[in-house]
Amino acid sequence: MESKVGQSSAEQIVTNSGGSGNIESLTHCATRLRFQLRDASLIDQAALEKVPGVMGVVPQSGNRLQVVIGGAVQSTFADIMALPSMKSIGKGTSSDADVKAAARAGGPRGKVAWLDSFFEYLSDSFRPLLGVLLGASLIIAFAAVLDALGVVDFRATDKPATWVFVDAMWRGVFYFLPIMVAYNASKKLNVDPWVGAAIMGALMTPEFVSLNDPERFPSTVCTINQTLGSQSCVADIFGLPMQLNDYSGQVFVPLIMVAILGLLYKGLKKIFPENVQMVFVPFFSLAIMIPLTAFLIGPLGIWLGNGLGSGLAWLNTNVPFVFALLIPMLYPFLVPLGLHWPLNALMLMNINTLGYDFIQGPMGAWNFACFGATAGVLVLSMRDKDVTMRQTATGALAAGLLGGISEPSLYGIHLRFKRIYPRMLIGCFTGGLVIAVLGAPFGGVKTSAFAFTSLLTIPVFDPMWVYIIAIAAAFIVSMVLIIIFDYRTPEQKAEAKAEQEQAAADLAAEVAAPAAVTAAAAGAAAAPITPAEPTNEVMAPVSGQMVSLQDVDDKVFASGALGKGVGIVPADGRVVSPITGTMVTVAKTGHAFGIKSDDGVEVLVHIGIDTVQLNGDGFDVAVQKKQRVNAGDLLANVNLDTIKQAGFDTTVILTVTNTAALAAVAPHPAANVSVGQPVIDVEH
Template sequence: MDKKELAANILEQVGGEKNIKDVYHCATRMRFTLLDRSAADKSAIESLSGVVTVVESGGMFQVVIGNDVSDVYDELLQITSLSTSSTESATERQKENLFNRFVDLISGIFSPLLGVLAASGLLKGLNAVLVSFGWIDQTGGTYKVLNAAGDSFFYFLPIFLAFTAARKFKVNQFLAVALAGALIYPDLATAFKEGISVDFMSIPVVLAQYSSTVIPIILAVWVLSYVEGFFKKLFHESVRNLLAPFFCLVIMVPLTLLVVGPIATFASSSIAAGYLAIYTISPIVSGLIMGAMWQVLVIFGLHWGLVPVMLNNISVYGRDTLSAMTGPAVAAQAGAALGVFLKTRNKGMKALSLPAFVTGLFGITEPAVYGVTLKLKRPFLLACIAGAIGGGISSAFGASAIATATKSILTFPIFVGPGFIGYVLGYFVALVLACVLTYLFGFKEEADPAREKQRNEEISYNKNKGEVVVSPMTGEVLRLAEVDDPAFASGGMGQGIAIIPSEGKLYAPIDGKVEMAFPTKHAYGFRTVDGGEVLIHIGLDTVKLGGEGFTSYVKTGDSVTKGDLIAEFDLDSLRKKGFDCTTPIVITNALNYQEVIPESKKFLKHGETAITLVGSSDTNEKKEIS
């Protein structure tokens, strides 16, 4: 399924644009805040090709997609007005659980910054490595340029946060940025550094260092949301665009410097001091707890609540120990996925676990967690144990980070400094230990030699003894590789055939159930009684029609028998509109079979054998992995 089609189907299944208060994305998931949760079909979304899973937590409906999430998100914005509007009201916000509102707020503010946050942190770390090895001079131009590239994001962090916070608080984003700019204005920053007294209308200003800070600007934008709302209501629309921003700046800049800023600065110092007090009681215990719990928090999207603490630690102390506790937890999930890959004989699980291990090394654990470790249960728990041990080792050495970034093998440089060896040791201990524990104790597979012999004999089954998928339409047969769509032609969607239909009718290819009848009526998913999964996509890019020209006679969950009429479509109309009517018929769980044998005929009538499935079905595979 292409990204545009996936975005359209997700939009449909969450209840449409009218049901979305807000949506944004992080590294692997789109996070929806919905008006009516009951209007969203979680199981339907999870069944979409391209969706890993759906998680509901922190008041958010989170659709986990993986590395392509930003592309799907962009397609979603193209077909909606969500980037410029929101249906959320203050009354609706008040109805939400306070904790859910907090998690939604923090993740909404920090998620859009994730990519540049990680890149800037990595660059700062690399710069530190170059200096520590004496490869560049800290007083030279090369260092200054690289330092500016890596440090600019963190120095001007209040401006970035002002922009994303304004979106969450429904404030004019440029007004919020102007407020942030005033906090780090050079004259005021110089006055603070040199100890020069500043007053406003004879009221002394308590100056502070606001560059790289987190809490002051977020609190200031929150206050700004009420001030701007007041003036928008006060002034007539003919002068509103001029006078509302004018009075907001006149009031908010002094108010922030005199009241909001000092309060927020005190809160920042208190949070940092409180964290340090807990950490110093027992760094090892702190590392054990965070190493064990980090991935649990990630599953529910609650880890965002700790991101401000990490950034605040860096702002106050220059380094952050919390990041060093959580890196081994990421490595442990990757190690557990590797352990599954080394042990399992299940082709489907092997195909999932190796890529999951690789992406885990680069800091993205959703494929490992949702596709492998959590699915098998015990490997996830063993990875949490390994993560705890790795986190304890890292904390025992006093490891810390000079920036916040995705925890991966690429971001080791941000931990250069005191305790760096401990972090590296904790990371690889967690990775290797999780791999070994998973291999030894993670799951059991049938090791009966007789069963292995039987499985090998299944490969030589006569075609007629396999599970048969009949042709759902009449027309010319093509190999999937000949389909003008990379997703199908590459085999990424599964194995099968394609048909160029000669009539506009689609019939049931199997005895079983309709797993998914797409709202646009152009695609259908079926599941056979023995576990085979069949996807039929009428034409290419036909999702753009929104169902026009299609008539569907089934809905999700209906039982069908081979030959039942599923849908009709206006073949001539599709061709006149320029659509390629080639219809892929693919077995999406082909990896669960020893062979998927497409029919060799060049033309098929509906009801004739199209694909034969030989070997273990999905049901049999599930029996083998517990």
């Protein structure tokens, strides 16, 4: 889809992220593009949010940016990476974890860095598994529908071979879940993921499982828990007692194990020379961590998971009314912060230990309240003929109702319009209240599967009729409240109306322009069109002492990561455009300007080093984004004394950000220069 300026959505996303030269790396997850930028102040968030296909924009600390796309994220990512200007971006960055690891190297991202890292560790250990978990949950839903129709007894122990095979199709995902989690967690901590997977795999082999057989191993002692009806065995290994557990479906064990493995792995790499690391680091990792996990970490993880699950089970059993209301009211705040991952782990733990989970039922009330709010926004956008919001809401609603994914709704709509949350929370409360009242005789709403709460997985919940009433109530209440009371403030409604009117006017002008040209041609010979002058030189934006870019006191610029260029220690604060073209980026703080010439030369004028921290103090900006400028036109008047008094370097940095796309970019040698004097030669 082309914008009115002829750019595709992919090109607009790159441009409004500060241009390709500002992108250090790019990857994506299930619904979002994840950028690691060089200078986050160059982001034009308002313009990004208006790009067709973009559901939301989430700037983050550490020069990171998330752009919410939804189900089309893979194709959008491919379109961006196929752009000529992106050919040198992201090489060697194959995963989301790699990008975030680089971000962490730049310093903490929040007030409590370790807490941020902890939840990121949990999130990235599970996130890559969402697709396969969703696939398995739909297989379960299919079997549950057949069970409800009387085609097959889904819970029978003597099912025909065909249905035993169907069980294997979904059960394999959950049985080997510890190995998958260990793989992802290891990758997250820059440990060979196959080492982490192999350690968990050792505790799931037939040999390890056979240790539970007292007839084969007389030293194994088993006891029966009369209350739970479960068997607990202890084997004699190397003369030491080893508690034997079923580790299939466990998640806490691999998470704890990999955290310790990460420390050991890095320590071993420091001890052994690089030429023997390939052999000895995995060997000692396996030799140390498998026994440590079997004797200590495994039982500890089982105890921790059971303890947390038992605590929530107690709450669900003794105060079910409170529990049913608490879960849907908490989730709207947990999901945006990524704090819901521990609860997801508990759901899997409950299914593995109890055979069912009681958290997902109340969680469904939150999800459908979220989708109901999105449906309300869709209704209003259709009424108001708001094409952009209608597209956003349609994609988010489809992702929610069919996939159970709430992020497109949250980031694309709800977190952008603060009036949505109060209305959505009433829907959450209503759904939770239905489960609390109608589900009380049944001990709440339960499920034996890890299911994304969508329309397709309704059959896996029991009692299903209670669940249907609860999610329907949550959905309808949220939707109706949004429709009645709107999701925008009066100011936002007026702004949206003005934008629509402006868009209509722009479209009319575009349609009228060709007609005007045709009419003029019919009446008289058309005037010859003078082609734009090729950009072969980039001028000095300010007078002063020009220095080599390598001598600039900024590692990113000096490395050439933002293209070849020069630095100029300014003699005065008048900064002008170094080329003729269009303003692509105008930082709100006034410290940086991106200009693109008609023949595709992209330059960045960066005033001072770290001056973004001045928040515009001392900068009087004279241009705006999309404005046409000629070489020598004023960009900004800058108070150099203000910069110096704040302790920052005043050097003006000039780079050609798309150096890689040009035949040659040759900066001139260091010298005293005057404003408008050529300082960089360019060849196409």
